[in-house]
Amino acid sequence: MAERLIVVGGDAAGMAAASQARRRRDRDDLSIVAFERGHFTSYSACGIPYWISGLVPERDQLIARDPATFREQFDIHVRLRHEVTGIDLERREVVARDLDGGGEVREGFDTLVYAAGAVPVKPAWARTGTQGVFGMQTLDDGAALRDWLESEPRPRRAVVIGGGYIGVEMAESLIQRGLTVDLVEQADQPMSTVDGDMAELVADAMKGIGIQIRTGLAVTGLEERDGRVAAVVTAEGPMPADVVVLGLGVRPNTALAEAAGLPLGPTGGVRTDRRMRVPGVPGVWAAGDCVETLHRVSGMPVHVPLGTHANKQGRVAGINIGGGYATFPGVIGTAVTKVCDLEVGRTGLRERDAVAAGFEFVSVVAESTNRAGYYPGARTMTVKLIAERPSGRLLGAQIVGWSEAAKRIDTLAVALWNGMTVDDMTALDLGYAPPYAPVWDPVLIAARKAVDALAGPGR
Amino acid sequence: MAERLIVVGGDAAGMAAASQARRRRDRDDLSIVAFERGHFTSYSACGIPYWISGLVPERDQLIARDPATFREQFDIHVRLRHEVTGIDLERREVVARDLDGGGEVREGFDTLVYAAGAVPVKPAWARTGTQGVFGMQTLDDGAALRDWLESEPRPRRAVVIGGGYIGVEMAESLIQRGLTVDLVEQADQPMSTVDGDMAELVADAMKGIGIQIRTGLAVTGLEERDGRVAAVVTAEGPMPADVVVLGLGVRPNTALAEAAGLPLGPTGGVRTDRRMRVPGVPGVWAAGDCVETLHRVSGMPVHVPLGTHANKQGRVAGINIGGGYATFPGVIGTAVTKVCDLEVGRTGLRERDAVAAGFEFVSVVAESTNRAGYYPGARTMTVKLIAERPSGRLLGAQIVGWSEAAKRIDTLAVALWNGMTVDDMTALDLGYAPPYAPVWDPVLIAARKAVDALAGPGR
Structure with a gap:
């Protein structure tokens, strides 16, 4: 058998x-x-x-x-x-x-x-059976939300709770469907998947398309009318909502x-x-x-x-x-997302992760462009590197940019995967042509800046 | 002093x-x-x-x-x-x-x-002082060509000699200026900076915008009228030309x-x-x-x-x-270019280079998309990998695609720089989100295919 x-x-x-x-x-x-x-x-x-x-x-x-x-x-x-x-x-x-x-x-x-x-993480108040409250983990969840958005009375006001990837992506989706959207985040900033300085760039883009961001605010309950959600309750009072999406993680x-x-x-x-x-x-x-x-x-x-x-x-x-041999050697925390045309990528440790893991480090932020500055369509790209001190080993990287930015994180992810130092990285042979990069690639510019930071102010 | x-x-x-x-x-x-x-x-x-x-x-x-x-x-x-x-x-x-x-x-x-x-490499026949013949190495060369293109009688027919990066980019530039362009290449294909199978995709794109490609043909001389170039001479007869651009390398x-x-x-x-x-x-x-x-x-x-x-x-x-310490550890041959909206990237060795260097290898070509297949704007991306046999060490990679393709070569360049095997590469933690990649990134799909090729048909 x-x-x-x-x-x-x-x-x-x-x-x-x-x-x-x-x-x-x-x-x-x-x-x-x-x-x-x-x-x-x-x-x-x-x-x-x-x-x-x-x-x-x-x-x-x-x-x-x-x-x-x-x-x-x-x-x-x-x-x-x-x-x-x-x-x-x-x-x-x-x-x-x-x-x-x-x-x-x-x-x-x-x-x-x-x-x-x-x-999905669901606080107790979200498990009361009130209609119009959605986790967003499975295709069934998505189908239920779509049905709700198309039901009568047509939902117009959305509250998204949690500013991680799902929360931010859902906020944008609901704006695109024509709803007003409040995003409530308990921390002081949404998109805490990157460091605060980089997250600020994302928050600006979100506000730019009309997402109302409420930070430092916790949701403590729901108000309902005829079994349908009517508002979320916060310390600053109720926020009207015809639909609530939970983005509190899983x-x-x-x-x-x-x-x-x-x-x-x-x-x-x-x-x-x-x-x-x-x-x-x-x-x-x-x-x-x-x-x-x-x-x-x-x-x-x-x-x-x-x-x-x-x-x-x-x-x-x-x-x-099946009788073969394969291993999964772990992850380094690479992730990319698109928020309102802003591209966000990260890999490795954020500053807070590096602290928690016990590393000493320097971090640098370098602003550059995705293309040669003179090439049409050149847009700002911001690269952040976190490097162990004094070894110079790359610990983490983040990129925020307007165009052709997010997937550049892969370059840094492979460098990180291989344990490269920022000094080694300055020599990397990366593709150069005016439509794709300045002659010093944004990644190389950031690596040079990190090398300088490691050398200290005397250099 | x-x-x-x-x-x-x-x-x-x-x-x-x-x-x-x-x-x-x-x-x-x-x-x-x-x-x-x-x-x-x-x-x-x-x-x-x-x-x-x-x-x-x-x-x-x-x-x-x-x-x-x-x-x-x-x-x-x-x-x-x-x-x-x-x-x-x-x-x-x-x-x-x-x-x-x-x-x-x-x-x-x-x-x-x-x-x-x-x-620039200039054959003897190009060093005769005939007007309208240009190498393309310095900004002075570019300025001279621009002046010529704006001189009277206005040049209308261009011949570009050589199908490397400069030749291909100049052919496209001249088409965009409204000239007719013949590109003459001595080998059987232009863009020999990538392997023949990949170069074919580029040649198709060039033809698509109206560049006439003449392969297997050598230019042996020039014809001139009143000191101005009138034609290039080939074994198949003269090709009329009001301007000649040399792309024969440097x-x-x-x-x-x-x-x-x-x-x-x-x-x-x-x-x-x-x-x-x-x-x-x-x-x-x-x-x-x-x-x-x-x-x-x-x-x-x-x-x-x-x-x-x-x-x-x-x-x-x-x-x-200046008294500091730095080294240049060499190159791995990474290059990117844009040809008629087609993006081309390469790193490491081509097949012919791998043969010349004495490597045994497998090569695989994997077709995939730059974004999740269902995400708007998904376009074909072709990734070629060359891996040493039996070690699996990556020796070279090439990418051709229509959008957001070229700079992905950097991911492969860093893998190559670090001596990764294609088996190691299948585990790489690369950024995934539907706007940027299928759930199996094109690089990972190609790595998996290379692993299979190394294992042989029995697998």
Whole structure:
């Protein structure tokens, strides 16, 4: 009889694992069943804000592969709308509830991939069932929000709570749909994914398109009328709202894992080894937004829920389950986003992370342009580098710019990944032509500035 | 008395050296004189095609710093239109001819920076003094071409000879000015700076804007009428031309260096050590398009005339002359260009270079998109990787794409610089968001494909 692989969670990580395992082992050797509580498999959660705004017109454009494709091309059986309710490691079986049919399914496994994803952080006041309040984690969440935005009475005033990536992207999407948008952030600035000096550039751009930013303010409750949200309650009084989007971050979805006895790490995510095995639990693997991983710069465990890591981790698990060898060596915190045409990229540690990790460092900010200054369309690009003192090793980098800026962070990410010093970086052979860079690339200009900062004022 | 520094050549390398030396040593410690035979200092030669096309309207936009700035801000004395005619290492003096005044100047030095740049390759038939034939190396060359294009009878038919960067960029510029353009290339394809499969994409784009490409064809002479060029002569007959632009490459300008006894390397460029000292010749430094440098992948000397290297090498020489410590560790052959909105990037070795260097390798071509497939404006991006077999070490990479493509080569350049294997690269933490990349970045997709190719068909 074929070995039985069960995948808990049918999104990026789970389906990447299933596909890679199948690529190496045929159906006679390995049967694969995936349980997914939602309506969709393998979709781009990161694309949801663009579907909400209308920039991406059709929901199905966000779906990479549907269950029929998995069945026909990969012989992988996906059970949609089946929520796994228990994992029994002794009996080697999972129990799942059919959310539509209402029945219960039991399925045995030899090998299990736990890829249950993440769940949005919801304060108690957001869990009261008031209509018009949305987390934004799954395509089902996006579909519910879209329906709400198109319902009557038509929502006009949105409050977005939380100024991280999702909050900022959703605020822009809702502005583009014609709503008024207040963004409420507990800290003194939104976009704290970059340092304050860089975040300020982003906040200015947000205000520029009409997003009202309220900082240093916590939401403590909701007001409702006829079961529909009417306002969010803050220390400064109520803010009227016909729709509320939560952008308070997500946490690993580990309830099942915990109940089954899988080990969790200090970040709350499932622990894995480099091959994505759950340590001490033979035959069980985990991948995606539910796991914690190593930050290669700080050396500490982190929880970084991002589709690109989920895909890579799932691929690694699947290759190993398939009998190959692959490892996931951790992350360095690279992220890019677009806010009102402003491009933002970051990698490695922010200043506060570097302090927390115990590093001494210098940080420099260099302003330059994306193209040769004389070339039409040249726009400002601001590059920040954080380098260990005295070694000069790059610890982190951030870029904010108006055009062709965000993906330049990859150059810095690869330098960081390889442990380069800013001094080494000044010699890097980067592409130069007037349409793409000044003769001193913005990255090189910043590296030179960091070298000077390390040498001190006497230089 | 102050030490005397003489700089031969007042463009990128020479003036970067002078500026950096001055930054560390004041006028009482070091006097600096630079001789430049042209009319300009520190300009962007790479910007000339865009000035010819009119995209950059004013010549002076290409000039980073003029002699007055050098004098006032840096106390560096630039003698424009002074051509150095001899370097006497025994007497420690240079002789220069005043090209406008006609006199001769002798100037003693303690330290010399040789930064004489490069000269366009000109076959014998192009050196006959026929009017309307232009090399394209200096701003003076560009000015002469612009004057010619605006002279009467107004030139209408251009022939560009040579399909490298300058040839291709000039062909496009001349099309944009409304001329008909034939590009004649001796090899079977223009843009041989990338492999044939990638060059084909570029050739298609060139044809798309109306450039007539004639390959496998050598120019053997010129026809003239009243001293003005009338046609270029080829084995397939004459091609009418009112203006001819030579894009046959450049060679190091070493006549003076050779006469003075400076050591030249196998590429014909001046040899230097890592600090940009000329070995065996105390007090003499060299930098820029006149030197050869180390290719870090092949381990062989190469001549790569490019403003970014010239600036870096000049900076390194200047820091060392100033009493600091800096090295130029060589190049990896990164280059980017824009051809008719098509973006082209390369780094490391092409297939033919890898063969010449004695490597065994696999090469893969992966087609992907610059953005998530569903995100508006997603365009095809083609990434080629060349990886050593069996080590998997990246040897070279090329990218061709329609938008936001060229500078992605930097990601690969930094990976190559650090000796990464394609297997390591599959784990790289690169920026992901739908406006900037599919969830599997084009670079990662290509790396995965290369890993598969290395594993062989059994995998």
